Amino acid sequence: MTTTDGGPGEAPPVALRTEALEQLLTERGLIDPKVMNEIITTYETNVGPLNGAKVVARAWTDPEYRRRLLQDGTAAIAELGFSGPQGEHIVVVENSATTHHVVVCTLCSCYPWPVLGLPPSWYKDPAYRARVVKEPRTVLSEMGLELDDDVRITVHDSTSEVRWLVLPERPAGTEHLSEEQLVPLVTREAMVGVAKVAAP
DSSP states (O other): OOOSSSOTTOOOOHHHHHHHHHHHHHHTTSOOHHHHHHHHHIIIIISSHHHHHHHHHHHHHOHHHHHHHHHOHHHHHHHTTOOOTTOSSEEEEEOOSSEEEEEEOSSSOOOOHHHHOSOOHHHHOHHHHHHHHHOHHHHHHHTTOOOOTTSEEEEEEOOSSOEEEEEOOOOTTOTTOOHHHHGGGOOHHHHHTSSOOOOO
16 A cells, blocks of 8 residues: 555554545445544543542542542542443442552453543553563553552452542642542543543
């Protein structure tokens, strides 16, 4: 294959391939562009890491909600209105000063869409999926998260039956912040366990 932006044998950029595939599927009547746009908008704005951040902020500010979240993640998350495909059974684990949880899907990219949105490319990367199970401390360090040697790391493997969500440790110095003020601090990476939440 020859492209206008590269030499012979190079594949066209992903955006061009995606556009060509969408056009072909539309022409054959297999997809409706309006429906596709609604799906994309849903996962870009209505579901995603912001939902998860709201769950985390509520757990940090409401001890009773935190208890319910750790006891039955799916039900507690649904209390805030977040449910749907890929979120039928979510288990929540809590990071602390002595225990750190990290999530992977070793088989594919099972991920709790209602609270984290679509999985990022690094989560689907075969290297991450293979290595984080065998050498989590090294992988986390390479991703910018240094943990003390005495911190126990537990790796959770998401499957089609169970999705995992990490309740990150609340950063010091945020005790005066409201639930709404805490939400923007929480990142997708922290809810997967490859980062900590930084204080503002």
